[in-house]
Amino acid sequence: MMMLQTLVTAKSRMSPLFDSDHPCLIVLVSLYIVFAASAHGDDKSLVRPAPKPVPVESYLKRLYEPENQRFSFTADYSGGFDQWQADARPLLQQLLGLDVIVEQAGDHQPTVEHEDSIERDGYSIQRGTIETEPDIFIPFWLLRPQGEGPFPLAILPHGHDRLGHDTYAGVFHNESHAKDSLAQDRDVAVQAVKRGYLAIAPAVRGLATEADKVPDAYKRHGERACRSHLMHCILAGRTAVGERVWDMSRLIDWAGELPEVDAREILMMGNSGGGVVTLYAAACDERITVAVPSCSFSVIASEEGRIFHCDCCAIPGILEGRQTTGYQRNAF
Numbered sequence: 001m002m003m004l005q006t007l008v009t010a011k012s013r014m015s016p017l018f019d020s021d022h023p024c025l026i027v028l029v030s031l032y033i034v035f036a037a038s039a040h041g042d043d044k045s046l047v048r049p050a051p052k053p054v055p056v057e058s059y060l061k062r063l064y065e066p067e068n069q070r071f072s073f074t075a076d077y078s079g080g081f082d083q084w085q086a087d088a089r090p091l092l093q094q095l096l097g098l099d100v101i102v103e104q105a106g107d108h109q110p111t112v113e114h115e116d117s118i119e120r121d122g123y124s125i126q127r128g129t130i131e132t133e134p135d136i137f138i139p140f141w142l143l144r145p146q147g148e149g150p151f152p153l154a155i156l157p158h159g160h161d162r163l164g165h166d167t168y169a170g171v172f173h174n175e176s177h178a179k180d181s182l183a184q185d186r187d188v189a190v191q192a193v194k195r196g197y198l199a200i201a202p203a204v205r206g207l208a209t210e211a212d213k214v215p216d217a218y219k220r221h222g223e224r225a226c227r228s229h230l231m232h233c234i235l236a237g238r239t240a241v242g243e244r245v246w247d248m249s250r251l252i253d254w255a256g257e258l259p260e261v262d263a264r265e266i267l268m269m270g271n272s273g274g275g276v277v278t279l280y281a282a283a284c285d286e287r288i289t290v291a292v293p294s295c296s297f298s299v300i301a302s303e304e305g306r307i308f309h310c311d312c313c314a315i316p317g318i319l320e321g322r323q324t325t326g327y328q329r330n331a332f
């Protein structure tokens with residue numbers, strides 16, 4: 001219609017070419033009408049078939065080129081392993097969003113509250129809560145061996161288990177919870193305290209029901225609290241893993257000062273998502289002397305460039321800063 005209107009308007013201003021007696025105008029209008037009718041009536045001829053699936057490996061390979069990974073460790077790294085670690089650690093902390101958390105909550109003094117302790121066979125168990133940043137309360141179980149110590153410290157973050165800290169501490173909700181957990185040796189805080197550790201089993205942000213800080217209220221994130229948590233972190237320049245690492249370090253701050261703890265020996269161990277927390281916490285917090293990331297020693301992206309871990313374990317930009325194709329040989 002626009003084209004037709006333009007032609008008619010032009011007629012009043014222009015030459016005899018558009019005189020009403022002149023056949024050119026009629027021909028042009030007719031052509032336009034034929035063309036328009038043809039275009040609208042034959043859309044199918046413009047529709048392309050769905051594209052064939054194309055291999056993405058070459059694209060992913062280019063994306064994750066080892067040459068683009070500035071902080072990959074290689075045997076000839078200038079200054080050797082210690083220098084590589086010193087160079088890489090601040091970058092990792094930045095990628096995790098820890099710098100942002102420090103900016104926003106670095107002045108916060110964590111507070112801890114306890115319930116009464118309960119005696120068990122050879123140890124005591126006590127429920128506590130630590131406020132790791134304003135209004136963020138992380139519940140945990142503290143399992144203390146008998147005796148005065150000093151005891152080595154074990155921090156035991158769980159993975160994708162909605163009852164994770166309870167599972168680790170042997171606080172079972174029903175028979176099947178107990179049966180399954182014990183069959184799979186998941187009561188690791190109990191095992192640690194029986195081996196002489198002062199053991200802490202914290203609820204992990206986004207992974208335990210009690211530590212869901214940003215649930216998927218509007219069902220925009222697959223109804224997965226951990227993904228919802230991640231997405232909201234990313235908007236603020238944080239990561240879910242970074243917040244979890246932050247919480248673990250605040251627990252170490254507090255527990256490391258307990259008179260019965262030998263802070264020279266700090267074990268961190270977790271399974272799956274808890275292993276991811278363990279890996280990154282140990283890379284960032286040099287107080288951790290032994291790290292056991294169970295069932296999480298996997299790739300960030302496989303050699304084909306594929307991702308197998310949960311979204312909540314993603315660190316934006318991580319492949320720019322470290323070697324991750326193939327197995328993670330070089331954790332920060």
Ligand SMILES: [Zn+2]
Binds near residue numbers: 160226311313
């Ligand atoms: Zn997750």
